[in-house]
Amino acid sequence: MKEECLPQGFSWSGHHCGLKSDSNSPDYSLIVSDRDAVVAGVYTQNLICAAPVNLCRSRTPGTQARAIVTNSGNANACTGSRGIQDAQQMAADVAALLGIEAEQVLVMSTGIIGEFLPMEKLIPASAEGVGSLASGLEAFLDSANGILTTDQGRKTAGSIVETSQGIVRIAAMAKGAGMIGPNMATMLAAVTTDANLSQESAQQILKRAVDKSFNCISVEGHTSTNDTVLLLANGVANSLPLTGDDLDKVSAEVEKTLIQLAKQIPADGEGATHLIDILVQGAASKADAKQIAETIGSSNLVKTCIAGNDPNWGRIASAAGYAGVQFNVQGLKLRLNGMLLFEGGEPCPFDAEKVSKSMAESESVLIEIELDEGAEEARIWTSDLTTAYVVFNSDYHT
Amino acid sequence: MKEECLPQGFSWSGHHCGLKSDSNSPDYSLIVSDRDAVVAGVYTQNLICAAPVNLCRSRTPGTQARAIVTNSGNANACTGSRGIQDAQQMAADVAALLGIEAEQVLVMSTGIIGEFLPMEKLIPASAEGVGSLASGLEAFLDSANGILTTDQGRKTAGSIVETSQGIVRIAAMAKGAGMIGPNMATMLAAVTTDANLSQESAQQILKRAVDKSFNCISVEGHTSTNDTVLLLANGVANSLPLTGDDLDKVSAEVEKTLIQLAKQIPADGEGATHLIDILVQGAASKADAKQIAETIGSSNLVKTCIAGNDPNWGRIASAAGYAGVQFNVQGLKLRLNGMLLFEGGEPCPFDAEKVSKSMAESESVLIEIELDEGAEEARIWTSDLTTAYVVFNSDYHT
Numbered sequence: 001m002k003e004e005c006l007p008q009g010f011s012w013s014g015h016h017c018g019l020k021s022d023s024n025s026p027d028y029s030l031i032v033s034d035r036d037a038v039v040a041g042v043y044t045q046n047l048i049c050a051a052p053v054n055l056c057r058s059r060t061p062g063t064q065a066r067a068i069v070t071n072s073g074n075a076n077a078c079t080g081s082r083g084i085q086d087a088q089q090m091a092a093d094v095a096a097l098l099g100i101e102a103e104q105v106l107v108m109s110t111g112i113i114g115e116f117l118p119m120e121k122l123i124p125a126s127a128e129g130v131g132s133l134a135s136g137l138e139a140f141l142d143s144a145n146g147i148l149t150t151d152q153g154r155k156t157a158g159s160i161v162e163t164s165q166g167i168v169r170i171a172a173m174a175k176g177a178g179m180i181g182p183n184m185a186t187m188l189a190a191v192t193t194d195a196n197l198s199q200e201s202a203q204q205i206l207k208r209a210v211d212k213s214f215n216c217i218s219v220e221g222h223t224s225t226n227d228t229v230l231l232l233a234n235g236v237a238n239s240l241p242l243t244g245d246d247l248d249k250v251s252a253e254v255e256k257t258l259i260q261l262a263k264q265i266p267a268d269g270e271g272a273t274h275l276i277d278i279l280v281q282g283a284a285s286k287a288d289a290k291q292i293a294e295t296i297g298s299s300n301l302v303k304t305c306i307a308g309n310d311p312n313w314g315r316i317a318s319a320a321g322y323a324g325v326q327f328n329v330q331g332l333k334l335r336l337n338g339m340l341l342f343e344g345g346e347p348c349p350f351d352a353e354k355v356s357k358s359m360a361e362s363e364s365v366l367i368e369i370e371l372d373e374g375a376e377e378a379r380i381w382t383s384d385l386t387t388a389y390v391v392f393n394s395d396y397h398t
Numbered sequence: 399m400k401e402e403c404l405p406q407g408f409s410w411s412g413h414h415c416g417l418k419s420d421s422n423s424p425d426y427s428l429i430v431s432d433r434d435a436v437v438a439g440v441y442t443q444n445l446i447c448a449a450p451v452n453l454c455r456s457r458t459p460g461t462q463a464r465a466i467v468t469n470s471g472n473a474n475a476c477t478g479s480r481g482i483q484d485a486q487q488m489a490a491d492v493a494a495l496l497g498i499e500a501e502q503v504l505v506m507s508t509g510i511i512g513e514f515l516p517m518e519k520l521i522p523a524s525a526e527g528v529g530s531l532a533s534g535l536e537a538f539l540d541s542a543n544g545i546l547t548t549d550q551g552r553k554t555a556g557s558i559v560e561t562s563q564g565i566v567r568i569a570a571m572a573k574g575a576g577m578i579g580p581n582m583a584t585m586l587a588a589v590t591t592d593a594n595l596s597q598e599s600a601q602q603i604l605k606r607a608v609d610k611s612f613n614c615i616s617v618e619g620h621t622s623t624n625d626t627v628l629l630l631a632n633g634v635a636n637s638l639p640l641t642g643d644d645l646d647k648v649s650a651e652v653e654k655t656l657i658q659l660a661k662q663i664p665a666d667g668e669g670a671t672h673l674i675d676i677l678v679q680g681a682a683s684k685a686d687a688k689q690i691a692e693t694i695g696s697s698n699l700v701k702t703c704i705a706g707n708d709p710n711w712g713r714i715a716s717a718a719g720y721a722g723v724q725f726n727v728q729g730l731k732l733r734l735n736g737m738l739l740f741e742g743g744e745p746c747p748f749d750a751e752k753v754s755k756s757m758a759e760s761e762s763v764l765i766e767i768e769l770d771e772g773a774e775e776a777r778i779w780t781s782d783l784t785t786a787y788v789v790f791n792s793d794y795h796t
Contacts, residue, residue, distance in 0.1 A: 044720075045720065046716055046719040046720045047718075047719040047720070047724070047725065047727055048715055048716055048718070048719030048727050049719075075712075077712065077716075078712055078715060078740060078743065078744065078745060079744065079745070080742070080743045080744035082744075112712070113710075113712025113713075113715075113716065114711065114712045114715075114740070114745040115745070223716070223719075223720035224716065225712075225716045225719065300698065300783075300787075300791070301791060304787075304788050304791035304792045305791065305792065307788070307792045308791075308792030310792070313512065314473075314475065314476055314510070314511025314512045314623075315511075317446055317476060317511075317512075318444055318446055318475075318511065318621070318622065318623045320445075320446070321444040321445040321446030321447075321621075321623065322442075322443065322444045322445070322621035326445070327445065329445055329446050342476060342512070344478070345476065345478045346476065346477065346478035346480075347476060347477070347512040347513070385698075385788060386788060386792070387785040387788045387789060387792075389698075389702075389788070390702055390705070390783055390784060390785045390787070390788055391785055393698070393699060393702035393703065393706070394702045394703065394705045394706030394708065394784070394785075
């Protein structure tokens with residue numbers, strides 16, 4: 001993330017307010033636009049969704065957003081009507097301090113499910129958050145730290161696009177280590193840009209980019225109650241709303257930025273030692289390709305053999321076989337890190353030591369499935385499954 | 399498994415023939431009926447299915463079966479045309495020794511995928527297997543041992559039913575620790591009875607019982623290439639085919655026996671410390687209830703918190719929420735070992751230490767979801783997820 005990618009007209013802050021027990025661990029984050037910004041949102045499909053998700057759903061898409069306030073350490077999920085009041089209060093406190101309307105503030109929360117927010121900590125947190133807002137890289141990184149839960153590291157990505165109306169900047173942050181961590185929860189992301197976008201364009205661009213990025217990753221496939229991706233576009237960089245080629249360029253760049261950001265999540269999956277990159281080609285439809293990729297990517301037997309650098313391709317082939325997609329098994333080819341292991345219904349002779357060594361040496365292991373059904377493809381990214389994941393998620397929390 | 403449950407007119411054997419490296423570990427099993435028996439079969443839904451599954455599919459249902467030969471240590475899956483020949487050879491060798499037709503023999507295999515069967519070991523194995531056939535309990539248990547792979551313990555169940563035509567006996571054996579184990583594979587089961595059943599009744603009874611038993615369990619949801627359940631009914635106990643009440647009684651008893659057998663599989667799941675018993679009630683349809691139960695049961699986050707005796711009900715509620723079934727969240731009640739934790743969209747006050755203690759003290763943890771949508775229900779059984787599972791399945795095998 002380079003300073004030059006920071007969009008103009010935004011300020012950020014992040015600090016520790018006491019929701020997490022470790023005082024070195026930031027748990028409050030603020031993003032503020034100097035002027036009214038177009039806002040778009042994409043949310044969890046879980047029926048049981050958190051109070052801040054309900055709040056954001058009612059405020060997006062929109063044209064007058066000014067701020068995103070995020071807390072980590074508590075998801076404010078399964079908290080009933082009091083949870084809704086607390087989320088509204090978080091927005092109202094920030095709004096009062098900034099002199100704006102409560103409805104101009106979006107809220108994200110991540111952390112433990114089923115406990116009420118400690119508002120006595122969040123009220124002073126807002127004052128400190130607003131007081132420490134700044135526009136430089138350090139403030140942006142503080143803000144990106146403030147949304148983390150069990151993540152090993154901060155997740156940011158940025159980009160610059162040249163348009164006919166001048167340079168546009170995109171800076172994004174995300175969190176997520178398990179879809180729901182041990183006590184913690186959720187994938188959250190905030191994308192800021194100084195591009196001038198209409199409300200419709202912003203929502204379309206975000207939806208399309210999320211489909212190609214965050215919707216293609218998993219750690220363990222457990223859809224959270226709080227998943228939220230927000231886009232704020234304040235238009236400072238362009239005098240008129242972008243259209244045509246300019247819009248396409250910005251759209252492509254948002255997509256690239258979100259893919260870069262999304263891949264950091266399974267790479268940093270709880271206890272993960274490999275990113276697993278799964279490419280399915282030659283399918284009759286995109287839906288078929290994605291179904292096979294997701295079935296392989298959610299198999300614990302595949303995830304454990306990748307963790308063990310074991311080229312146990314039978315587990316991968318059999319996962320493809322129970323994906324619920326019809327295909328001719330004779331036409332299936334299976335490659336691991338580029339080496340062909342299974343073709344025409346029979347095992348290929350291969351140097352197991354060599355394949356294993358290549359897995360051990362890669363941070364990212366590539367599984368390729370080639371079918372003989374058509375020309376459609378899909379790609380997903382997931383984490384391997386290690387004992388560290390289980391230890392992490394078995395810890396008694398209550 | 400009591401000796402009195404052993405059906406008449408059957409003999410069994412099991413021994414070590416060298417497919418598994420541990421010479422104390424039986425890997426060959428034989429079941430023989432003295433006379434032609436009705437045979438029924440239920441198989442894996444995986445597109446990529448093993449050679450012995452293809453062989454059995456072509457021979458069931460039928461009326462002239464005489465034997466089931468099973469090997470463990472090698473699944474004979476993904477082995478192309480040579481695999482088919484090898485499975486046929488296994489049946490033919492047993493048939494020649496017994497003086498019957500090859501088509502009267504069924505074959506099951508379980509073990510590593512993608513390697514050819516070592517026929518030089520299986521040919522002498524058949525001679526030894528046929529030579530040591532006997533009709534007592536010891537021989538039955540030898541046979542039940544011979545089908546195991548990574549199982550910690552033998553899995554058997556038996557029952558007796560009184561019919562108007564005299565006593566009928568049912569004895570069944572199964573294997574399965576992971577749906578696909580580390581090097582090993584599959585759930586296999588063989589059910590023997592001396593009931594006199596028509597081919598149609600046998601197939602119906604088996605299908606119905608499998609739906610209520612083996613189709614309700616999982617370890618990690620990875621459908622194997624080799625899953626097979628066979629029923630042999632040789633009719634020795636009754637002079638005429640059973641009908642009416644007699645048939646219903648036998649059907650109910652086969653179902654009870656298979657449920658008893660099936661629950662032993664996740665209880666002995668690789669590394670498992672708890673059986674997880676998931677009951678969903680009040681659903682609009684049975685399919686909805688099962689979908690929710692299976693989504694909860696396949697969540698690693700649920701499985702790890704049960705392993706850790708952590709009453710982290712947020713993970714359970716959120717898994718219900720992303721199951722893809724519409725329901726009113728306000729009407730959901732969630733109980734863990736009988737204690738109410740979540741109701742009306744809000745957490746219930748509960749003694750976390752007490753719930754945790756009750757989990758720690760139970761071999762089987764009961765998750766109950768009550769919806770307010772209708773009167774349908776479903777029940778499934780699965781394993782918790784421990785570090786031992788991951789260690790077991792990450793071991794480099796090739």
